[in-house]
Amino acid sequence: MIEDLLKDFGPVPALDGRMMRVLYGISLKADPGTVTTLLGSNGAGKSTTLGCAQGLLRPNGGTVRLLGEDPYGASPALRSRVGVMLQDGGLPPSLRPIPLLRHVASFYRRPADIDSLIERLGIDEFATTSIRRLSGGQKQRVALAAALAGNPEVAFLDEPSAGLDPQSRQVVFELIGELREAGMCIVLTTHLMEDAQRLSDYVYIIDEGRNVAQGTVSELTAHAAHEAPAQAVTFTAAAAMALPALPEHLTLAEATPGHYRLDGVRSPGDLAELTTWWTREDILPHALTMQPRTLEDVFLEIADKGNNAN
Amino acid sequence: MPTSTQAAPAAANAQGTLRRILLQGRYETLGMISNGEQLVVAVVLPLMALFGLVFTDLLKDVAANPIDAAAPGVLALCVVSTAFTGQGIATGFDRRYGVLRFLSTTPLGRAGLIYGKVMAVLAVLFLQVLVIGGTALLLGWRPAPAGIGWALALLVLGAAAFTALGLLVAGTVRPEATLAITNLAWVLLAAVGGILFPSTRAPDYLQPIVDLLPSAALGDSLRAALITGTGSVSGILILLAWTLIAGFAATRWFKWN
Numbered sequence: 372m373i374e375d376l377l378k379d380f381g382p383v384p385a386l387d388g389r390m391m392r393v394l395y396g397i398s399l400k401a402d403p404g405t406v407t408t409l410l411g412s413n414g415a416g417k418s419t420t421l422g423c424a425q426g427l428l429r430p431n432g433g434t435v436r437l438l439g440e441d442p443y444g445a446s447p448a449l450r451s452r453v454g455v456m457l458q459d460g461g462l463p464p465s466l467r468p469i470p471l472l473r474h475v476a477s478f479y480r481r482p483a484d485i486d487s488l489i490e491r492l493g494i495d496e497f498a499t500t501s502i503r504r505l506s507g508g509q510k511q512r513v514a515l516a517a518a519l520a521g522n523p524e525v526a527f528l529d530e531p532s533a534g535l536d537p538q539s540r541q542v543v544f545e546l547i548g549e550l551r552e553a554g555m556c557i558v559l560t561t562h563l564m565e566d567a568q569r570l571s572d573y574v575y576i577i578d579e580g581r582n583v584a585q586g587t588v589s590e591l592t593a594h595a596a597h598e599a600p601a602q603a604v605t606f607t608a609a610a611a612m613a614l615p616a617l618p619e620h621l622t623l624a625e626a627t628p629g630h631y632r633l634d635g636v637r638s639p640g641d642l643a644e645l646t647t648w649w650t651r652e653d654i655l656p657h658a659l660t661m662q663p664r665t666l667e668d669v670f671l672e673i674a675d676k677g678n679n680a681n
Numbered sequence: 682m683p684t685s686t687q688a689a690p691a692a693a694n695a696q697g698t699l700r701r702i703l704l705q706g707r708y709e710t711l712g713m714i715s716n717g718e719q720l721v722v723a724v725v726l727p728l729m730a731l732f733g734l735v736f737t738d739l740l741k742d743v744a745a746n747p748i749d750a751a752a753p754g755v756l757a758l759c760v761v762s763t764a765f766t767g768q769g770i771a772t773g774f775d776r777r778y779g780v781l782r783f784l785s786t787t788p789l790g791r792a793g794l795i796y797g798k799v800m801a802v803l804a805v806l807f808l809q810v811l812v813i814g815g816t817a818l819l820l821g822w823r824p825a826p827a828g829i830g831w832a833l834a835l836l837v838l839g840a841a842a843f844t845a846l847g848l849l850v851a852g853t854v855r856p857e858a859t860l861a862i863t864n865l866a867w868v869l870l871a872a873v874g875g876i877l878f879p880s881t882r883a884p885d886y887l888q889p890i891v892d893l894l895p896s897a898a899l900g901d902s903l904r905a906a907l908i909t910g911t912g913s914v915s916g917i918l919i920l921l922a923w924t925l926i927a928g929f930a931a932t933r934w935f936k937w938n
């Protein structure tokens with residue numbers, strides 16, 4: 372649980388040696404058996420927030436409680452209940468992955484089943500390669516296994532899906548889902564909307580060091596749908612048709628030959644505008660989709676608002 | 682936090698402190714002795730120095746038998762190479778790659794990480810003393826029996842002082858700079874810092890500085906102990922002072938990120 376977290380970095384030479392504030396009062400909460408996601412673009416403050424939550428960084432203001440304790444300077448007992456996957460790995464490059472994982476697991480009284488983690492994450496495929504020579508995605512998998520080696524109650528995963536091929540992504544997502552089912556509290560960061568949407572129970576959108584939106588995925592998308600009228604309908608039909616005159620709030624365009632997109636749909640009446648035109652011109656589309664709102668739309672709208680406010 | 686401090690031990694999943702430190706010490710030791718460059722610095726170069734000093738007359742005025750004059754200095758060189766140069770470089774790169782940050786989030790923690798490194802330094806130093814000391818004995822070295830206790834204390838205290846100095850360098854500058862500084866210091870201290878040759882050999886204008894260096898305190902005191910069996914309280918005090926100052930500075934300024 373984090374309340375009103377402030378974090379300054381510095382002194383920064385570019386600011387005449389003053390401190391630079393990177394977090395302006397972040398608040399969040401994560402429960403056992405859930406996946407909580409910090410979503411934001413690069414540099415939004417996600418990793419800094421995690422660093423404070425993990426006890427790696429000392430906050431400049433606010434309160435941070437990890438399993439009821441202050442994580443900064445935490446006891447070994449508290450650290451033994453928390454697993455951390457750092458964004459840049461934090462793995463010694465000269466070692467091979469499996470001895471490293473066994474070494475990390477040896478610090479715990481009740482470690483995870485390392486053999487099954489190794490097998491699940493396909494680490495045995497590159498067991499004889501030193502960490503230095505692993506690909507980005509392979510390193511990610513080792514770092515994930517290292518974070519889970521102690522069978523933690525809370526796992527902080529910084530960008531767990533970055534650099535993974537589709538197959539490993541699938542495996543990692545399944546694993547995260549199972550750990551959640553088993554009651555683990557998982558806090559992860561991502562800048563990928565799709566991942567946030569697929570994995571999360573609860574999402575905090577962070578931008579420029581501030582919480583800008585939060586909720587379950589369905590809350591976030593539904594809420595924004597109510598506020599903003601940006602539903603889209605796409606359909607395919609004959610190329611280069613003459614487009615009808617439509618009410619001002621609707622935009623119809625031929626995105627690529629034969630593929631049309633209607634933006635600004637907010638009521639059934641808007642759809643009727645479209646079907647009236649089809650009836651008049653005797654058009655039967657080959658395919659028709661209404662796009663459900665995605666986190667990406669929410670995120671882009673928030674970013675848009677932010678830019679307009681500036 | 683009364684509730685949390687009561688709750689934590691019940692759910693604690695950490696192995697005991699000593700066990701974690703021993704595990705980390707073993708892991709760091711294996712890392713050091715399985716690394717080719719480190720082995721060269723830890724064993725091959727000291728052996729070359731030993732042979733070089735025995736088969737030249739560079740130390741002929743220090744002791745009647747050249748090996749008696751050479752062996753203590755080479756043992757001092759081992760301390761600097763393992764505790765300062767090797768350990769400093771390894772720590773610097775571990776810091777660059779985030780290894781220190783990651784391990785400090787495990788039950789091992791920052792303190793365990795440091796104690797593990799100290800253990801590894803002592804373990805590698807023990808192996809070096811066996812190899813170098815054994816070779817020297819084969820070459821006819823006869824250390825003064827009265828000085829052996831002093832020598833062991835000096836080696837341990839020297840390891841503490843140079844480990845603290847190595848951590849201070851590794852924790853405050855970039856790893857490339859750590860590499861340059863610790864290697865350059867190793868060569869300079871070996872040559873004119875009182876390690877291989879008595880500190881009185883240093884140029885006159887450097888004398889006041891050299892006398893206060895941990896290298897001179899270590900090298901000169903080891904020679905006094907093992908050649909004539911004389912204990913050097915001032916050498917012990919200088920090493921102790923360096924350990925405390927560098928240890929304090931490293932605690933204060935070491936950057937983990």
